[in-house]
Amino acid sequence: MIYQGLPQSVERGSVVDGSSLWRRDRMSLLGDRRALQQGDIMTVVIEIDDKAEISNTTSRSRDGSDSMNIPNLVGIPQKLAKQWPDGASPTNAIDLNSNSSSKGDGSVRRKEKLTLRIAATIIQVLPNGVLAIEGTQEVRVNFELRELLVNGYVRPEDISRQNEITYDKIASARISYGGRGQISDVQQPRYGRQVLEAILPF
Secondary structure (H helix, E strand, C coil): CCCCCCCCCCCCCCCECCCCCCECCCCCCCCCCCCCCCCCEEEEEEEEEEEEEEEEEEEEEEEEEEEECCCCCCCHHHHCHHHCCCCCCHHHCEEEEEEEEEEEEEEEEEEEEEEEEEEEEEEEECCCCCEEEEEEEEEEECCEEEEEEEEEEECHHHCCCCCEEEHHHCEEEEEEEEEEEHHHHHHCCCHHHHHHHHHCCC
């Protein structure tokens, strides 16, 4: 996994209103504790519950028939009557019939559910105020490693007072959840089987 590295340190000054005894910075009782600057941390709430169902049916048919008679063509059929094979007649010289049909059915059913919470760090503040965030998390249990990655762009006004933001408000969101280890290796077919499935036509 590639890390962006630690963000640059940012010195924050205390904002004091000369006409008030209360400080308005995030350390005060009424201060805004939402992540707004580079290096601040927020919580990303991921609650995905998607369901998709698609069904398509296609049916097509076509019939064609052609027939041509040449009983009289400048007397040529009569002159060639002796050359006709047994049972042949110029009245049915050409008779063609064709028909074709095709039918196809397809359906897709998918259901995904994922509920996670991960801390993300502001790695950059764009000139327009949009925040670029990234969060990574690794959990290892015995020989199985679970990896979670989330990054994207958020607006400061979409961050809640609890310093949280939902995944559907992250622009260009990239959420990756997976793992590797002995269990993942057992679930995958062997390399030889993968090669055979790729080259065998049956």
